[in-house]
Amino acid sequence: MSEQLPAKHEMGLSNGQVADAVRGHWVDTWLPVAFRPYARLSRLERPIGWWLLLWPCLWSMTLAVATTDSSHHPDVLTILWYGVAFWLGAVVMRGAGCTYNDLVDHKIDGMVERTRSRPLPSKQVTRVHAWGWLVLQALIGLFVLLQFNSYTIWLGFASLAVVAIYPFMKRITHWPQLVLGLAFSWGGLVGWTAITGVLAPAPVLMYIACAVWTIGYDTIYAHQDKEDDVMIGVKSTALLFAENTKIWLSVFYGVMVILMACALVVSGVSWPAFVGLAAATVQMGWQIKRLDINNAAQCLALFRSNTQIGWILFAGLLASIWI
Template identity: 45%
Template sequence: MPRPASEDKAASIADASAKNWVDRFAPAPLLPYLRLARADRPVGFFLLGLPCFWGVAFGGLSTGAPYPDPYLLLLFAIGAIAMRAAGCIYNDIVDRDIDAQVMRTRSRPLPSGQVTTAAAVVFMLALCASGSAVLLSLNSFSVLLGLGVIPIVGLYPFVKRISYWPQAVLGLASNWGALVGWAAVLGSLGAAPALLYAGAVAWTIGYDTIYAHQDREDDELIGMKSTALRFGASTKAWLTIFYGVAWLAMVGSGLLAGAGIVFVIGMSFAVAQLGWQVATLDIDDADNCLTRFRSNRDFGVIVFVAAAADMTLASLA
């Protein structure tokens, strides 16, 4: 049964949906751990998992497959759930003292004391083991490629202490699955996956800049850096550049992989979604920023559906 509305209210996470399934249904002993794993905020799973799906779909386009490999999609979905959770826990461990100083993050399980650091480390290692099992199910090239992201993931939470571009490092880390997804299909890389990856990195810089505007004032006070602070009032112009680069690179990647008119039509809807984000963004309204950040799940789904539909219709021609 759903938990009474008043229960655990003080411990709820600021940017989680008020009706998320974790706060409503999770047993009390598991609640802090599910929050630590961001199970109450599933959009991050999509933002990590969808680039993997793109890689599988674009790789399938290049082989003339009628649809993206469902077995690979399942593996990457499981891996994205595990590794997104592990990555968030790692970031929270590194940032626990900083998070305690930021209004939006001080209620998270580590800075609020709901979960000890030792327990968080054990949980993170268990999730990493699950993600490793998924990776080892792929071909040997993909396994080696997947391991290559570890130094980038390790670096990410420290970048905001020294640079205004942590969003770029996040992009390098969170979109690595686009390369691994392609490699899982073909056992190699090439120009198309490289272009897809570059576009995905630009996309992440855009959406995470929007997200970072929620913490702009707190970050400035405690000395943390972000593209939100770097771009400031010029954010919309910068977003137009990064989203434009992202869309052009993804379209170019799809065409190099063998996509046709169906994919291009689908990508016209994708660019309209990005345009809506920029046109309606209010960087001084945290709720507005959070809504537009979350909407990038829709963008990612559109790109995947465009590639998958092109594959299927081409196979029927």
């Protein structure tokens, strides 16, 4: 299925389409027309968001299974169910986060060419209905969270404080990507505690590594909107780093690799995980080499390529379980 986005000048959209949405997606072809604006509020046509939210969960959970005493693990079927639960939680909580972000930013979105046709600024959905949709997604997320042990449940609730403040950060700091990283990487903690019931140095190191990784890939993403951001007066690391973005990406991705390696060493995981990390490092280097910060389409493509890092690291950790 094509993921070709429309050109920026294609603003004559029909059937409630959104300028920065993926064209020809099942949201626009299979869903009832009345539900499509809500699906777009949740960015269901753009799975990269929930993949990036899911990967820290799966990495951390797999690392815990690979490196801790199996007598303290849940049974295999329960672990598989946890994987499914993390997927469902990533989808609905990413959707809830996007809905909340749109509620906070609907006036800003109305001034940005890429986002002005989104459901709220284009009045496809009322704010009251958007809040209702947010609550429904949050309730599903709560159901998912309650499947885990009490330690993980309380740890999951703690993430809400970071999630709540994120949409406001672009108004006061050039580092909203840091706050996004702290929120998006929470799975690096709860994936481990879902298996072990307690935190340890390895998942904390993984959490910080994922947060730094998020700053890197979301800086690439933010370069799509830098002209509009300057006009509106909102901030981002893309504007802060500007022509030095490649240097900063090298720093963030480098720190991510070092911290992830430390997490693997501390946990005592076997060698395939390190092979996976080495391959992921090559992919990050390819991103930096390819990046043209003035090419919005390329920035989006490179941002999306970060799910490859997820698969590579996950494959290495899975191989470690068997070896």
